[in-house]
Amino acid sequence: MRTSRPAAPLIVIVCALVAGTVFAQTEPVEQTTIPVPLVVNGRRVGEIPILIVEADFTERVSIVPVALVGLLPELAPDTAAQPLLASTDWTALDAFDAAGLSVAFDPEEILVRVRVPAQALRPVELPLSGRTAPVPRGIELPQAEVSAIANLEGWARYSYEQSRFDYRVTPDVALNLYGAAIEVKGGLRSAVPIGFLDHARLTWDLPELHLRLQAGDLRYRTTRLERVTRITGVSFTTDESLGHAMVGQGGVTLPIIVPDRGTVLVTRNGSQVVRRTLDPGNYLLSALPLVQGINEITVTWPGPDGPTTVDLLIPHDTELVRPGRLDAGLAVGVANRDLLDPLATAAVTYGVAQPLTIGVRFGSAFLRTEFDAGVSAVIATQAGAFRIASDVGIGPDDRLAVDVPIGYRLVDSRSDRYRSIGATAGFGYTKPPAPAAQTLRLYASGYVGFAFADGFSLTPRLSYSMSSTGDADGAERATTHDVRFVTGLRRSVRGGASLSANVGLAYREELNFLASVSYSASFPDIRQNLFLQQDLTAGKASVFWSRYAGDRPRDVDWTASAQIPVDRSDLFTVGAQVGYRDPFVRGSLSHGLSGVLEDDEYRNATSLTVASALLFADGAFALSTPVTDSFVLVAGDPDSAVPVGLVRPTGYRSVALGDRPLVFGGVRSYSPFQIEAEPLEIVLGAEERERLYYVLPSYRSGTLVRIAIERNVYVGGVLLDRAERPVGFALGAWERTDDPTRSGEFFTDGEGYFEVYSLAPGSYRLRVAAGPGALNGMSYEFTIPPGAPEYVDLGNLIPTGPAARPANGGQE
Template identity: 25%
Template structure:
């Protein structure tokens, strides 16, 4: 079939025709077969001649071969999902009830001290958290108290208590004390929410389909003959050049090329993004515990109507402020266009606002512009009609790489406050690689605030790698305040245990010096700081960490910010553990290790170093894919089992002396069944999982059997050596 060998089939040869079973044709990949039929000895046959022109055939009687060529319409149709982030197989949750307590304390030599506590309890899909802070100015103040319920199968998150509503283009970010329900994409990080492009490819023979995106090979997959609908091509945000190359078994190729612009603000057709919150506005957060304002209802909804169009609406209802708005996002080959409009009323005073943005990104450059306009009385939950606001705000940027060693960016930002006046800023930046892991960063800007004269500033900085994984920088700036120089040496904290530091010196404002030392063991994070400048010296110290209760054990750890796992290698201490192949610590005396920093709902790769497990243990899998809940625990037990093996050397007692039953068989009766071991040339045997006690045993050799009791003493050793075991008088084999 199309040059690919098939199975042996029964063929009835007729003048200028051949008859074959439809089932044999189906095994070659054909589908939707019609044609003339006949019955022969209870078998249904179809005429190949009647299938023309979709099927052409040639009969080679010398080779007893039937060569067929079929049209694409008969080769079937399949679907292939090419998404880059498909959910890997074998993800386990390992959910376990847990509780945590985060703490932080900060003190300075100026007698300023503050503290923070946060507690949480997690069980299944529920998480209850609460926090409190203490400062010398505000005293003890309650933070956020929230109950969160996740529904990953529906991508919904329900909240009760304090919740921060995310802002959009024409609204603020109010904090409400109440209830809410919203679409939460992080509940399935592998879900594709953007409308990714697709393509169709045809393979006449077994072929390989190579998918190139922007000149780079993104996927390569073997396919059988047929037509394939390729969905979710792995494109990136911005302009993409997509090329499909179909290469068959004979080296013949066909190419399909297309251009696609991937807009980041679009939703896939039929996909909804929604959120509804009802509660009282929380006011003076951070300084008061129970200060609430007006009740308010906030609703948002966006929906993907097509691959190129997403629309949305917003509603805000309260006794003082009411607001309604709509938005639209359009994607095309010319980029992404986003527009929004809203109308409001604050105690009857009307207001209006609008927003417009355009973005275009390609491999060689990116540019965009946005602008928003607010009336003098526009209001929403966090902006009263009488408050100052930006009557207009505008921005534009263009960025482009200059070969492989440089990039350049030009940016404008401007705004006019209703009460404070207008401001403008234009800035140009470039980054040049000067070799040896060093970069030169240059910038120049001109700004004007309100009625002040324009001010120009220039900045140059050289950044290079320092020994030990740090960076060293030195720079100079010149502006309205004069010319100054600065230098610094820093190293960021690693993901796991380690140290970090920061040293900086600046000649501005009479000279400033600052230093920071950081230490991050497995059980916390600690910092010592020093600042000198403007006629004062300040030293500071801070400590933060967490306590976690999981698996009936209490662990000290770094602050719990994401998910965590209790990794268990039962009874084996000192085993190195890895998170996404990065070392995170060693198991304790019980074989446990708490691993923080798991990405919630994502397949985190946890592993152990098998070389650290003693040879007296049997090891199962050394790597697992684990998904935890947000700030919740997953208990991951690695299967290691102590080998309770016995070994020894067999002898058969004879009158003429002991005989080695070389290459015989040794049997041992155990409660779980009979264990057998071959006997070596020196009489050696090896049996695993043998409990202590006396067991019936037999030696088979040269057609004979010798029975004996085998006593296995209690022992903590993984392998117990029994020494020489002698079987008494021989007995004939039964």
């Protein structure tokens, strides 16, 4: 927001300069001190006082170097300008030349221009890819201190042949208290036991530490211990998504210097992937946009001597994590809610370097004396990516299980024909308690994929496995071999359709022929998909036809499927489902038929599912479809001076705001949820951010947003110094106390009167920079109440240190 300034104050400054010049004809030296705007590298950053010394019809302009501190970009610690910027004395502008800075006074526009060369700036890291939290704009709104989510789903099925009725009613409740989420999910069912508890847990996040603490039935379960389907206890996990830091890929960095505003271009394997305009500066490009396989990266930017280009060849794998990133977890509790089966499990994954990531996993069931451990590593090279994931399990009675797979993958999209190569090989060994037989497994598989420019692809695959079971001494050992060779052909055509065929041979005690043909098509205009497949080996034909819901508030989707065998003795299935969705409820009705034609046996079943949710935040209730993470309720404020017509949240279309709160249940926790309000009438002088709001919700939380748009007003008053004398001909600055970025400038006339325009209700601070008869550092404060008239008379303002008060109480 900027103040609309009349032309008179500019005339005051010009007259001051002219008066100084005329006075210099009778006096040998004349000094004038005025505040002027400061422009750094083409961008206005604030104001700075200047000293104009006029002698012998010449002018010399000086500034205090320390006044530049905080207004300049961050300089490198070894720059020659650092000692000079510590000076508190008036210094001529040409003294900065020796320090590597260009400082000049523009008498036409009455401002000081500073040019900081890019090489003198501290390097700034600039991520080019990865998941970054979007920069929120507008007014941040806190989430509700107490919010609740109550999902309710009902399911029923009737089987006609058995005349059997099954049902399940599942409430899922989440209560968020000051950022801690309590979740309980259970219900009733027709099976025994009739009541069940799916999970109950407490989640407490520390976003600033990227740490999540949980107690109860844990979501964290990294273990391969036998018979462990769930862990009940406590866990500590690190999760970068809890904060808003960069989650990039790859650790390759590239330092560049941009002397003038220009564009950085990044191409990958011949295609442009990044185009970004940068201000002059010293940058360290990081998180280059990498894909699976070989990345041929070309970076071009405007260098000091013209366009500069650097070529990089970087291997990458999707399982690599950012160098320095540490994902760790620890869980301690009992297995399957059995208090007599305590266990502990832990896992750590660490990005060692750009091409290397390692991981370690460990688990132990104490009373069962069972242990499980694993080590994994991923390394990417220009010859491809290699992965190993070893696992060892040790149990009582000399039980032992070992599995060591080694994988290889290469993807090269630089060629028109060559696409990818993949291979996996390994062995496994299992030794159960005696007298059970031991098992040794060897396996290997590989594929080569070719892609052609006309949409045709060819992928031959070969796999082999051997399983040998018997005693340790080799007696009565049985060995089986399984070999498969399949070639896949695929032809893609315009419009989203493709035709695929798989042909091959399989051997396991006997040789078999494998063949299947499939066709798929997508029709986005009518939101439908079609899939057809004929499996010649199994003698079955499959059909899948669906219509998916669109983005309308109320819509219908349906799915029809069938699997018909050629042999009448095989099982056939036919099914259909219709779904309905509106802002408050979601439901589906389905029917399935299966049987064997030869035996004249059939099974019919009809199912119905209905789900809804009740939400609560800050005293407001709303109905919604089930919410799995967080939600936001948007309502109008009855005290709003301007009625709100539409709201446009992140990822949604504009929605009319009515009497009931709008519900947005697909909000992701720890990701800014932006809301823009559109008033029914034009608000003159209002900034865009006055209609922008955002929320940073925690896990399973709710927020009530009451939108109020105020009419902007303009204020006027008289500034007095501490002796209650008018502060005349002064340049000042105003800022909003709760948002210092909302600021501007103002001038006072000879009697200290000033005006500031286009201010929204709220608290403000005035600061006088300099001026005849004024003292530096004087500040004043005033408040514009909600519903204020178009003009607010502040009366006489007297500074009282950091705060201020009206001398006469102010008049509105």
